[in-house]
Amino acid sequence: MNVKDFDNYFIQEIVVNVTEMFRDPQFFVSLRKNVFPYIETFPQIRVWSAGCATGEEAYSTAIMLKDSNLLQRSFIYATDVSQKALDIARKGVYSTRKIQSYTENYLQTELASDFSSHYTAMYDAVIINKEYRDKILFSTHNLVTDHVFNEFQLILCRNVMIYFDRELQKKVLNLFYESLSLFGFLCLGAKESLYAQDIKEKFKVIDKRNNIYQKIK
Secondary structure: OOHHHHHHHHHHHHOOOOOOOOOOHHHHHHHHHHHHHHHOOOOOEEEEEEOOOOOHHHHHHHHHHHHOOOHHHEEEEEEEOOHHHHHHHHHOEEEHHHHHHHHHHHHHOOOOOOHHHHEEEEOOEEEEOHHHHOOEEEEEOOOOOOOOOOOEEEEEEOOOHHHOOHHHHHHHHHHHHHHEEEEEEEEEOOOOOOOOOHHHHHEEEEEOOOOEEEEOO
């Protein structure tokens, strides 16, 4: 095994891929209520799901956009450092055991459609509908070493930075700031916030409980 192969193997083994569809349902309720009415004013909506792991959050976001009639003019860039996780995400196939848990989350989001309408069952697994898979580009991106690659109206990076020290958090938050369009939105995880960061002055708090912020400078 050469050095590059070893590095890739090491990354796959140590990276944390803990995620689920509609995790923290009240966050998605807030997203629909406080963010979507604003981003719907953009002719094109670009979303970045950073640290997407095996894709559940990206697909959840796509379903939310569909529910708000925004999916047609939206595109989601979902990135992660783990190629192994991205391979799973691209397929959009999840076990029925996981789907049962995800359904409980979905019901709390108060969406009108049945969760089962967003996927097709196949034996002991389901596959997310093609209309969602076609709207998401899964690709490799390292938050620590890579740079801005687009301008986004919405960035989601939830419960990723809790594994970074303060200096890395600062670096990643600057990356997100530079990647957001003016008045774009940044969504962090339940255990993360901007309050201890210098960059907080460039954001407006939209939802303190769910850590949703809007770039204002």
